[in-house]
Amino acid sequence: MNTTKVTNKKTLPNKKERHRLFGSVEAGPRTKPVNKQEMADLQNTKKDFMFDIDAVGISNVKHPIQVSSSLEPKFQTTIASFTFTSSIDKDSKGTNMSRFTEQLHEYHSANFFINIDSLKQFTKDLTSRLKQKDACMEVTFPWFFERKGPSSNLTGLNHADVTIKVTYDIDSGYDVEVSLTGTITTLCPCSKEISEYSAHNQRGNVTMTVSLVEDFDEHEIDWKQVLLEAAESNASARIHPVLKRPDEKLVTEHAFENPRFVEDIVRLVAADLYELPYVEKFKVTCRNEESIHLHDAIASVTYDKNNE
Numbered sequence: 001m002n003t004t005k006v007t008n009k010k011t012l013p014n015k016k017e018r019h020r021l022f023g024s025v026e027a028g029p030r031t032k033p034v035n036k037q038e039m040a041d042l043q044n045t046k047k048d049f050m051f052d053i054d055a056v057g058i059s060n061v062k063h064p065i066q067v068s069s070s071l072e073p074k075f076q077t078t079i080a081s082f083t084f085t086s087s088i089d090k091d092s093k094g095t096n097m098s099r100f101t102e103q104l105h106e107y108h109s110a111n112f113f114i115n116i117d118s119l120k121q122f123t124k125d126l127t128s129r130l131k132q133k134d135a136c137m138e139v140t141f142p143w144f145f146e147r148k149g150p151s152s153n154l155t156g157l158n159h160a161d162v163t164i165k166v167t168y169d170i171d172s173g174y175d176v177e178v179s180l181t182g183t184i185t186t187l188c189p190c191s192k193e194i195s196e197y198s199a200h201n202q203r204g205n206v207t208m209t210v211s212l213v214e215d216f217d218e219h220e221i222d223w224k225q226v227l228l229e230a231a232e233s234n235a236s237a238r239i240h241p242v243l244k245r246p247d248e249k250l251v252t253e254h255a256f257e258n259p260r261f262v263e264d265i266v267r268l269v270a271a272d273l274y275e276l277p278y279v280e281k282f283k284v285t286c287r288n289e290e291s292i293h294l295h296d297a298i299a300s301v302t303y304d305k306n307n308e
């Protein structure tokens with residue numbers, strides 16, 4: 001290894017002098033309290049502040065998390081983005097924002113696994129910690145799963161974006177919404193029909209947002225895998241990280257044999273979700289990134305079984 005040092009030719013002022021050169025000044029007299037007990041607590045000021053606030057809190061909190069899965073890898077760490085909020089009434093000036101991340105770190109240190117049950121516990125605890133009547137948290141993360149080539153069986157990791165949103169209200173209890181965005185291939189039926197050869201295709205992003213029945217047992221059913229399957233099994237073809245030529249041939253032919261409009265995707269996925277007894281209501285959206293346009297094709301279906 002070459003350990004020769006490069007000789008510095010300039011003589012620089014020391015670091016403190018450099019900071020002064022760029023505008024740093026000496027500390028002024030300190031007159032305000034440094035003990036927490038003596039500090040002003042503006043957040044907890046009680047007065048008529050005119051309006052209740054629906055949601056106040058923090059968003060874009062990046063944090064490592066642990067997730068379990070019915071597909072390989074069965075346990076994984078991934079990076080999540082959290083949003084934490086609660087409502088406050090018009091007599092409170094503000095919330096105590098440090099308590100959101102304070103609680104997150106406490107959970108993290110106690111081996112926090114992200115699932116519906118643990119988020120229910122988290123929001124309930126947060127409600128008491130904040131001394132408010134409700135709390136809401138939303139967590140979004142890439143969930144990874146193994147995918148094999150259809151002929152070679154060669155494996156790689158794909159991912160889908162997953163969101164869990166849990167609200168706890170001391171009067172009405174829990175509200176849980178789960179969501180997954182999976183990526184698929186769609187082959188245009190119109191293009192297939194009218195062209196002498198081939199058909200153009202798209203990369204489709206299918207987002208399913210679902211309300212599950214109250215007694216849904218996530219230890220019995222991995223809803224992530226179910227939603228992924230709803231998107232992929234209705235696609236022209238699935239997406240693969242590793243494809244050899246025999247795989248590529250199968251995937252290409254499968255897409256040609258299963259052409260889909262963006263409308264077909266949202267209706268077919270809606271049908272699968274409709275058939276799941278533990279799904280109460282759902283929204284399916286699809287956004288196809290066109291390969292023959294700069295724009296995307298979009299469609300959505302919303303359905304609530306309670307309104308039947």
Ligand SMILES: Nc1nc2c(ncn2[C@@H]2O[C@H](COP(=O)(O)OP(=O)(O)OP(=O)(O)O)[C@@H](O)[C@H]2O)c(=O)[nH]1
Pocket residue numbers: 036041043094095096097098099
């Ligand atoms: N309510 C409120 N807080 C803010 C805002 N902007 C920053 N802060 C936060 O105020 C925080 C102080 O947090 P608090 O939780 O109120 O601190 P505290 O009163 O010492 O905490 P407790 O001991 O839990 O009562 C800092 O973490 C800042 O991030 C804002 O717009 N509204």
